[in-house]
Amino acid sequence: xxxxxxxxxxxxxxxxxxxxxxxxxxxxxxxxxxxxxxxxxxxxxxxxxxxxxxxxxxxxxxxxxxxxxxxxxxxxxxxxxxxxxxxxxxxxxxxxxxxxxxxxxxxxxxxxxxxxxxxxxxxxxxxxxxxxxxxxxxxxxxxxxxxxxxxxxxxxxxxxxxxxxxxxxxxxxxxxxxxxxxxxxxxxxxxxxxxxxxxxxxxxxxxxxxxxxxxxxxxxxxxxxxxxxxxxxxxxxxxxxxxxxxxxxxxxxxxxxxxxxxxxxxxxxxxxxxxxxxxxxxxxxxxxxxxxxxxxxxxxxxxxxxxxxxxxxxxxxxxxxxxxxxxxxxxxxxxxxxxxxxxxxxx
Amino acid sequence: xxxxxxxxxxxxxxxxxxxxxxxxxxxxxxxxxxxxxxxxxxxxxxxxxxxxxxxxxxxxxxxxxxxxxxxxxxxxxxxxxxxxxxxxxxxxxxxxxxx
Amino acid sequence: xxxxxxxxxxxxxxxxxxxxxxxxxxxxxxxxxxxxxxxxxxxxxxxxxxxxxxxxxxxxxxxxxxxxxxxxxxxxxxxxxxxxxxxxxxxxxxxxxxxxxxxxxxxxxxxxxxxxxxxxxxxxxxxxxxxxxxxxxxxxxxxxxxxxxxxxxxxxxxxxxxxxxxxxxxxxxxxxxxxxxxxxxxxxxxxxxxxxxxxxxxxxxxxxxxxxxxxxxxxxxxxxxxxxx
Numbered sequence: 001x002x003x004x005x006x007x008x009x010x011x012x013x014x015x016x017x018x019x020x021x022x023x024x025x026x027x028x029x030x031x032x033x034x035x036x037x038x039x040x041x042x043x044x045x046x047x048x049x050x051x052x053x054x055x056x057x058x059x060x061x062x063x064x065x066x067x068x069x070x071x072x073x074x075x076x077x078x079x080x081x082x083x084x085x086x087x088x089x090x091x092x093x094x095x096x097x098x099x100x101x102x103x104x105x106x107x108x109x110x111x112x113x114x115x116x117x118x119x120x121x122x123x124x125x126x127x128x129x130x131x132x133x134x135x136x137x138x139x140x141x142x143x144x145x146x147x148x149x150x151x152x153x154x155x156x157x158x159x160x161x162x163x164x165x166x167x168x169x170x171x172x173x174x175x176x177x178x179x180x181x182x183x184x185x186x187x188x189x190x191x192x193x194x195x196x197x198x199x200x201x202x203x204x205x206x207x208x209x210x211x212x213x214x215x216x217x218x219x220x221x222x223x224x225x226x227x228x229x230x231x232x233x234x235x236x237x238x239x240x241x242x243x244x245x246x247x248x249x250x251x252x253x254x255x256x257x258x259x260x261x262x263x264x265x266x267x268x269x270x271x272x273x274x275x276x277x278x279x280x281x282x283x284x285x286x287x288x289x290x291x292x293x294x295x296x297x298x299x300x301x302x303x304x305x306x307x308x309x310x311x312x313x314x315x316x317x318x319x320x321x322x323x324x325x326x327x328x329x330x331x332x333x334x335x336x337x338x339x340x341x342x343x344x345x346x347x
Numbered sequence: 348x349x350x351x352x353x354x355x356x357x358x359x360x361x362x363x364x365x366x367x368x369x370x371x372x373x374x375x376x377x378x379x380x381x382x383x384x385x386x387x388x389x390x391x392x393x394x395x396x397x398x399x400x401x402x403x404x405x406x407x408x409x410x411x412x413x414x415x416x417x418x419x420x421x422x423x424x425x426x427x428x429x430x431x432x433x434x435x436x437x438x439x440x441x442x443x444x445x446x
Numbered sequence: 447x448x449x450x451x452x453x454x455x456x457x458x459x460x461x462x463x464x465x466x467x468x469x470x471x472x473x474x475x476x477x478x479x480x481x482x483x484x485x486x487x488x489x490x491x492x493x494x495x496x497x498x499x500x501x502x503x504x505x506x507x508x509x510x511x512x513x514x515x516x517x518x519x520x521x522x523x524x525x526x527x528x529x530x531x532x533x534x535x536x537x538x539x540x541x542x543x544x545x546x547x548x549x550x551x552x553x554x555x556x557x558x559x560x561x562x563x564x565x566x567x568x569x570x571x572x573x574x575x576x577x578x579x580x581x582x583x584x585x586x587x588x589x590x591x592x593x594x595x596x597x598x599x600x601x602x603x604x605x606x607x608x609x610x611x612x613x614x615x616x617x618x619x620x621x622x623x624x625x626x627x628x629x630x631x632x633x634x635x636x637x638x639x640x641x642x643x644x645x646x647x648x649x650x651x652x653x654x655x656x657x658x659x660x661x662x663x664x665x666x667x668x669x670x671x672x673x674x675x
Contacts, residue, residue: 348540349538357522361510361586362587363526364528364580365558365587366557366558367535393540422593424586425503432601440485445496
């Protein structure tokens with residue numbers, strides 16, 4: 001990730017081409033009514049169905065090393081990476097800049113996985129299995145990092161980039177502060193990059209990014225307030241930015257009931273009001289909030305047909321599709337009930 | 348001392364989330380047995396955790412050795428029945444008291 | 447009758463054997479008391495072990511379920527990646543404890559249950575499902591440690607009960623009866639010897655009397671001879 005410089009694009013920014021491509025790619029997405037049918041299928045049947053879709057190539061390629069739910073998970077992640085890289089390849093100017101900024105979340109995932117693997121002492125082959133090169137850093141570069149001996153060498157490889165400062169927070173003891181620093185960096189850049197967009201749809205995209213930051217922080221508050229962790233520690237784990245940053249920060253360290261009462265009236269309240277009871281599970285609330293965010297992205301994706309918004313809609317759809325498929329096969333593998341799986345599927 | 352876990356496939360991944368480092372995935376029964384022997388000889392391991400179904404499928408002599416071992420203590424967990432402890436009690440006390 | 451071989455049927459041995467019976471009976475009583483004590487201890491540990499087993503199975507099911515949820519929502523890839531970041535390994539310490547002469551382990555575990563932010567993974571980039579799975583496995587590990595301690599104690603107790611029972615039975619059905627038999631045998635042997643002696647004595651006495659009579663007769667004969675002369 002280079003140091004962020006907001007580019008100046010010539011006006012008008014051309015969105016016709018990329019949105020045309022995205023429209024075509026969208027037709028290959030799995031229709032939502034299929035999820036209902038997949039819930040009634042066994043894993044081999046689901047795998048066969050996926051072989052009739054865009055996932056065929058990855059499934060065929062990976063079937064020799066993996067099987068069952070694992071095969072589906074690996075294949076869908078690999079396809080996700082391929083699809084996003086293709087999106088990057090076919091875009092230019094502002095759309096390219098924005099898509100790249102958005103997809104850097106996968107770079108962050110991969111950097112974290114490499115750091116963790118090195119921290120643990122895993123082999124480079126083992127580490128490579130868990131990478132999803134769907135961002136700027138490609139397979140080859142990541143492999144080079146995974147082959148390095150020490151965490152310090154991995155960190156050194158990012159000298160001169162924005163990542164470096166976040167990475168140098170590694171204290172040799174624990175990765176959590178570095179991981180948090182990377183996530184904070186990602187959202188900080190994202191908010192700034194999108195904030196500089198002058199073309200139509202930019203305002204709504206910024207709104208979406210801020211909503212995502214708020215939702216992330218909200219989930220952190222649910223997790224940490226419920227565990228009774230003190231306010232200052234929670235605040236260290238909140239992302240900067242977002243629309244509700246001030247208000248959410250103040251909620252850190254509140255008792256669970258007080259915290260939940262304070263959330264009434266916010267736009268996301270309707271999505272979670274029936275699952276926030278004290279004995280309930282935070283991961284259920286989290287699933288609802290993520291679904292809320294996905295639906296928001298879908299809702300704004302058609303506001304301006306020739307803008308970044310349909311592209312965002314597609315990226316979110318693809319991500320949701322991969323996680324829906326994974327939830328179904330992993331849920332089936334574990335013998336979870338159809339209702340429980342269905343609750344997790346976003347459509 | 349440490350806790351070690353040995354299991355088929357990725358059944359041990361949950362234990363790694365509890366911080367256990369000596370969590371070994373094995374693919375076959377042979378691999379399982381040789382890993383068990385290796386861990387039993389590891390002086391750093393105080394408790395060895397196996398799945399009950401893996402344990403039940405082991406040769407009975409090995410099962411006996413594992414049940415009698417104190418260092419490390421071997422614990423098999425799962426929803427399946429364990430017969431080792433039950434038999435031992437039945438033999439010693441003369442009455443089936445376990446379960 | 448099982449007489450201890452090579453025993454010399456003498457009065458000294460008899461006295462020694464009678465003393466041995468007393469000691470063996472005392473030992474028998476003590477071992478029976480120990481066995482009963484161990485049984486009481488055993489029942490206590492058994493109840494404990496069964497409760498813990500039950501809890502262990504429940505904790506195991508709960509842990510697997512939460513792991514499955516995490517696998518479904520986050521993917522196994524994410525969980526494996528997170529697992530690499532775990533910073534602190536639970537440490538256990540093995541000590542021993544003594545129950546009526548039976549050495550059983552005492553296992554204590556350190557740093558199993560952790561606050562989510564102490565685990566080593568960043569909170570922002572992970573999810574509640576991962577917290578839940580880590581939580582559930584931490585409790586499971588704690589329970590495993592307790593189960594390891596209690597079940598090993600149970601096995602040790604069972605083994606000692608078995609050994610004690612064998613010794614009680616050996617004393618009761620072999621050692622003590624054998625000594626008793628030997629005592630009886632020596633008793634018979636001694637009586638026999640006494641009878642023997644009596645007969646011998648009588649025979650000797652008869653001989654002596656006869657000799658005396660003969661001597662007297664000789665004396666009388668001599669006296670008669672000298673009178674006549």
